[in-house]
Amino acid sequence: MLVRMSVTLAPDVAARPARAVPAVATDAMWPLWCALGSSLSAAFGVHWDIAWHRSIGRDSFWTPPHVAIYAAAILAAVAALARIVPATLGRPGAGASVRVLGFRGPLGAFISAWGGGAMLASAPFDDWWHNAYGLDVKILSPPHVVLALGIIALHVGALVMLAGALNRSQGTRRATLELLVLVVGGNMLVGLLTLFMEKTVRPFMHLGSFYLVVGLTATPVLAAVQGATGRRWAATASAIAYSIFLLALLWSFPLVPAQPKLGPVLVPVTSLVPPEFPLLLLPAAVALDAWCWRRRERPGAATVAIGGVLFLAVFFACQWPFATFLMSPAARNYFWGARYFDFWLPASSAYRRYAFLREPGGATAIGLVAATVGTALALGAGRGVGRWLARLRR
């Protein structure tokens, strides 16, 4: 069972206690479900698109994964407009709002709208990019970064919309919104780690940089949902959401027939290539939750620093040997998913050879130290965001 965690408010608000804002019972819930739907649709669409590129290859504007991604933008726009239009028009019961470029609405609605706008703007940019420089052969390209920023904003917008609504809610409605926040947190983990997938797949898992990337991306999200919900096991719940999401893809994609429609075909592929087994964030999230709960009355730098070290140490202790296992023949099956390759992957690649990328021992040690420091700093930043989400009212 989740247990509420106390939240330390920032001094300026603590000095002037907010007026009791009643639960906004008149606010419709459906825009918030739309926001959650947009977050889920984006996370799913991106992974479907990656699987499409790995197993079928041929791309066009109207592939089903692209439709899922753009559906996320449309859902976000619907959720945002459902809040912004009545607030801007001054309709009663429109809820608390901020002012942005002459419009009024909840802050999260504007962030979602921004994300949807960036995603839609990336479409003609990406289309031109393909025409100018050819089809994507990598995830990180300028138009993809615009798309990724839009998707991240879409997740953040959903989180902020939900957090703002959560802070104005009580009872069952609040419990429901807390659950939605935790699921969105899981989606954010999926989305951010996907963005850096080229640095976090199996061959990278014994490099210091891998732990730095994971520490920098995962801990802010986990700390933010801890703060937003105030729940004892919030990070754990989001890590579970992340794991369930990826496991569902890992075990369902191979059931969908697919064949390469581009050459050269270097690997015979007969079904959608799924993502890898999820990273073992769950034990690290459990440790982080336990530590933060224990230190909830002493939210100082020591708590953050030790929390960062603890998170990384637990993650390292689990993921390093697990990566070794994933490289072994025992993992090359449906359950662990280490048997799938992109159809275009050369036999000489480290990924197909089940080989770890190597770096000098000193470099790994330096990378791990940097990862530890980075994780602690990211955790501190995430806790700051969490505190802000906890006091969000609009």
Place this chain on the structure above:
Amino acid sequence: MRRAVPIALAVAWLAAGRAQAHVGSPDAVSDGQAGPYHLLVTIRPPDVIPGIARIDVRAIDGDVSGVQVVPLPMSGPGADSPPVPDVARPSPDDGRLFVSTLWLMRAGSWKIRVTADGARGTGELSVPIPALARATRSMPGYLGGLLIGVLALLVCAAIAIVGASLRESDLPAETDPDRRRVARGRRAMVITGAVLALGIVGGRSWWNDEASLYRRIIYKPLGVAVTRPAPDTLSLSLVDPGWLRWRRTDDLLPDHGHLMHLFLVRTPGLDAIAHLHPRRGGDGTFTQAAPPLPAGSYRLFGDVVHASGLDETVTTAVDLGGPPAGGALDPQRFDGDDAIAVLPRAGSVQAPELPFADGTGRLRWLDARAPRAGETVVLSVEAVGPDGQPVAGVEPYMGMAGHAMIVARDGTVFAHIHPTGSVPMAAMALAGGTVVDHAHHRGMVFPALVRFPCVFPHAGAYRLFVQVKIAGRIETAAWDVDVVG
């Protein structure tokens, strides 16, 4: 003013230093058999790689019910494991034409495997196609304007959102932010604006880097350096300007029995031509006896085929004028397949007949209408005797019923084509799985009507040179062709 035209043409010829397989004419046309079916295949490759090629397959005899196409690397990994083939769509306007598009993912030498189905079963024809990134496209103005507008909107919105979040997002409803909060919001907006400006600058730099990386794979044709070690000798050295590492100068395959087909065309008049076959010296070097052509400036085109099947045409400008013009080629110094011709007069659609040098017959161009740019056309030339009747047949000239050269007046296009199309036979043989030397088809005689399938890449004035072999002599004729847009 009159003088300006030849000068402009000369400048254009000098500027036409960039070569590729068939200079300025990337489309490949192949006339061949897919089992029992006679097909004319046109492949229009993309100019960015990865990119989409357009494939047109015409069933000459109208006996094909379905066509499938699939791309395969000519060699190396993936050459034997095709992706799912595409089903070509029958053209609604032309029941014999099947069209499709295919992605070419990697720069290099590819082939398109065409599978035809009909009442007589299934047949296959593989057509080589070089996949070369040849262009960087600029962004259309309207799109640039749209994206800048959206970027400005997104930047303004991001700044306003950050300002609002720090100014009032954690205030209870109906509470106005105090001055301190307003100031904090403004500071945040300034900082956000600065961060976004840095992001935009960084993004621009990244974009430039990506464009620079792409430019490195843009096709850089082999160059050629021509020297005159002796007054009557040309020495050619292939020069690799640096491109993809697998391109070499020492891996050439014989095509029609020769490692290089060398053409010299006098500019700007296009009134003299040599078709020669230099001897290879060391790696990437050739020597050639200077042909007895009229003095003047010539454009040199050298066709070579790499072991990968990639064909390239090297080009440069040379001045001839050393040896005396006229006379037969000395068999001691020239290959038996070499030919030169001085053509003071060219034919046209209106005047399609041109006599042989000795007046024993003539070549007649049979096409009555001007070709259209981008369209697959089959040019028809017939050899007729003094009585005006078609000759009994033409002899194989390097294994072919004829050779034709298409040269654009402005120097932007050169293509060496055959009745089998524009694809070198060496590359065709590789695509089919065996290397066949088509140099000698002794005893064969081809019909007097010789057809050349080809595509004129753009509208304008061209000169078509045709060479056929009759009675042991190579006859050359030229026609002016106006290609309409």
